[in-house]
Amino acid sequence: MAARCSGGGIAPVLLLLALAGTSSAQLSTGFYSSSCPGVSSAVKSVVQSAIDKEKRMGASIVRLFFHDCFVQGCDASLLLDDTPSFQGEKMATPNNGSVRGFEVIDAIKSAVEKVCPGVVSCADILAIAARDSVVILGGPNWNVKVGRRDSTTASFSGANNNIPPPTSGLANLTSLFAAQGLSQKDMVALSGAHTIGLARCTNFRAHVYNETNIDGAFARTRQSGCPSTSGTGDNNLAPLDLQTPTVFENNYYRNLVSKKGLLHSDQELFNGGATDAQVQSYVSSQSAFFADFVTGMIKMGDITPLTGSNGEIRKNCRRMN
Ligand code: HEM
């Protein structure tokens, strides 16, 4: 392409100016194919050993990607540690005492830096590791678009305001996803990530003690591990999918139809509203769920990435260079 234009004098200059003016270059699946062909296997082997050690870690990594992308885009802003002069996102309400897996991301970064130093962003590592986690736990596979760069900023208020709380109703869930360019359909499909992982008592207490759109026996079972008043039991854990919290399949939706969603927000997806039919369709067809989940993950991964010369490739995912 460049050779064809090179005799033209002014044309290549205009082309360069046009490229420089585009604010966001596109992500692509082949971005590292010549600069770091070893990235996929380096990421995958660390994710595999982390999950071998602790199955829940796959869920925790998937959630890191979500909480990163919903705050100023998929730019690894979530990974920045607080310092005396810098407020990151880790202490924001949805994250504090809840998000985990940062040591695994550090281990992946070290493995990747060994094969191609200074090339692969922490934001792309999160995207690849989330896909690998889903695959290892039995879910669908897809090609991850890469080419993101890492932020030099974070947003504590963005983390508090953009990430939906588990008290949200359907309308608020829908609007918080819409604010990120994701549809209600994407929201319902992406929520299927709650087929893996655990939640703390503080996040499901009101639903299991005080709400009526929940199976009675299931509510009592969850009450037994979660004291009714806040205090020492706040961090007691229960599986988001009561059947198989370390296997990625469509049981999450099956639970919702039998009123066994753990979070208030989960049960909102099947509560007599506009999303009931989509939930039912995923109970009938796991492959429909998998296809829509992949579409949703790719769309979520496209939320305002830093590309080109914006941002940086961090040396250490926990701090800017
Ligand atoms: C639809 C709105 C959503 C709400 C309200 C929500 C809320 C929550 C809450 C409250 C927890 C438990 C945290 C704790 O108790 O410490 C949780 C866990 C989790 N969430 Fe979500 N979430 C939502 C969407 C998503 C999406 C889109 C994904 C990924 C695609 C996701 C992946 C996960 C995973 C995998 C866990 C378990 C993490 C672990 O075990 O470490 N969630 N979520």
Ligand SMILES: *[C@@H]1O[C@H](CO)[C@@H](O)[C@H](O)[C@H]1NC(C)=O
């Ligand atoms: C984060 O959680 C810790 C431990 O529960 C708590 O002491 C601290 O105040 C919380 N930080 C913020 C900013 O809420």
Ligand SMILES: *[C@@H]1O[C@H](CO)[C@@H](O)[C@H](O)[C@H]1NC(C)=O
């Ligand atoms: C839902 O959104 C409305 C309007 O922004 C807000 O007033 C309300 O507190 C939200 N409710 C929940 C449970 O998030």
Ligand SMILES: *[C@@H]1O[C@H](CO)[C@@H](O)[C@H](O)[C@H]1NC(C)=O
């Ligand atoms: C249930 O609701 C009552 C009345 O609003 C409230 O006093 C109580 O704290 C709630 N309990 C839980 C576990 O949320």
